[in-house]
Amino acid sequence: MIHIKQSESVSEAPARRQKAEMVKVSTNGDFIPLKWNWAETWFTVQKLFGENIKDIYDFEVKQDDVFITTFPKSGTTWIQEATWLLLNNLDYDEAKKVHLWQRSVYMDISLLYDTFFHNSIDAARQLKSPRCIKTHLPAHLLPRQIWQKKVKLIYCARNPKDVVLSYSHFLRSKGAYEGSMQDFIDDFLSDETTYTPYWPHVHTMWLMRSEPNVFFTTFEEMKRDLRGVAMRLNTFLGQPDLTEAQMEKLLDHLSFKNMKENEQVNPTNLIKRNSTRSNTQADFEFMRRGIVGAYKDELSADNQQRINDWTERYLKEFNITLADIFGDL
Numbered sequence: 001m002i003h004i005k006q007s008e009s010v011s012e013a014p015a016r017r018q019k020a021e022m023v024k025v026s027t028n029g030d031f032i033p034l035k036w037n038w039a040e041t042w043f044t045v046q047k048l049f050g051e052n053i054k055d056i057y058d059f060e061v062k063q064d065d066v067f068i069t070t071f072p073k074s075g076t077t078w079i080q081e082a083t084w085l086l087l088n089n090l091d092y093d094e095a096k097k098v099h100l101w102q103r104s105v106y107m108d109i110s111l112l113y114d115t116f117f118h119n120s121i122d123a124a125r126q127l128k129s130p131r132c133i134k135t136h137l138p139a140h141l142l143p144r145q146i147w148q149k150k151v152k153l154i155y156c157a158r159n160p161k162d163v164v165l166s167y168s169h170f171l172r173s174k175g176a177y178e179g180s181m182q183d184f185i186d187d188f189l190s191d192e193t194t195y196t197p198y199w200p201h202v203h204t205m206w207l208m209r210s211e212p213n214v215f216f217t218t219f220e221e222m223k224r225d226l227r228g229v230a231m232r233l234n235t236f237l238g239q240p241d242l243t244e245a246q247m248e249k250l251l252d253h254l255s256f257k258n259m260k261e262n263e264q265v266n267p268t269n270l271i272k273r274n275s276t277r278s279n280t281q282a283d284f285e286f287m288r289r290g291i292v293g294a295y296k297d298e299l300s301a302d303n304q305q306r307i308n309d310w311t312e313r314y315l316k317e318f319n320i321t322l323a324d325i326f327g328d329l
């Protein structure tokens, strides 16, 4: 049975800073293999999203679909480009002609901004198969048929201090959040920014990392060993082994420098061009530093400590550490 729950709005100040009414939503998480208190695992989204979540939850999934889900700013674009290429026989001609946003649609985006120019759920529906669909939704808000039909689901996580930093820069310089970095950190840690809470999002998918239809990786693992992740991903997608030359070309294509320079992958200019309503700043950069540990020189010691304490409070209940998920940071 579909059961979508909506609770009270989030506090006024964070909603104002996000320039939208925000609500908390959950579902019963039917068909998810992990036993969890899904119904009480509330996620913060725009009211518009809450009103239309059924369209995503009921999305008709095809057996050969590949879904990519992440908490925002966790390396989505990076794993998305890798996945699309592997799934499409390394079709660089197409990848150079068509923007990743069209090749692999972000299905929830039109539920976040009522000004968005097209219906992204329809666009995802119309992709040519095998469809490679991006979302930022946690396990129990995903199209439920992913779990029923056990279609391929790729998850990429990133350590929370770099996520907070990257997310704050992104939304603030894009003009989608009106507040200081400190406001953003406060709102993030109190689960009042879009797609929070962070930890249940990451942790539940980490717990399901051995499910046959789930591929779990981290931004940190991709930085440490992109070749290893690409090989594992290729096997997961059921594609023929890559030759050494194919692998070398792929790794080069996926390097930070090349992806940053690639207009069909890096949406910086696209976002700036479409920014008449959203006040995007002139120095807006979608791909900023692309490193592990930017927080070390950009977040104050006090904020680092707060995020560490918040992380520890969550993880110790489950007897796991940050290193279990991300390795040494």
Ligand code: PPS
Pocket (backbone or CB within 6 Å): 070, 071, 072, 073, 074, 075, 076, 077, 078, 162, 165, 166, 167, 169, 254, 255, 256, 257, 259, 286, 287, 288, 289, 290, 291, 294
């Ligand atoms: S989004 O908007 O949520 O889909 O953003 P997402 O793609 O998840 O995250 C953006 C961050 O990923 C970095 N990135 C990369 N890092 C290293 N190598 C490559 N190839 C790469 N591609 C994207 C991007 O720079 C953003 O991180 P920050 O730390 O902000 O630079």
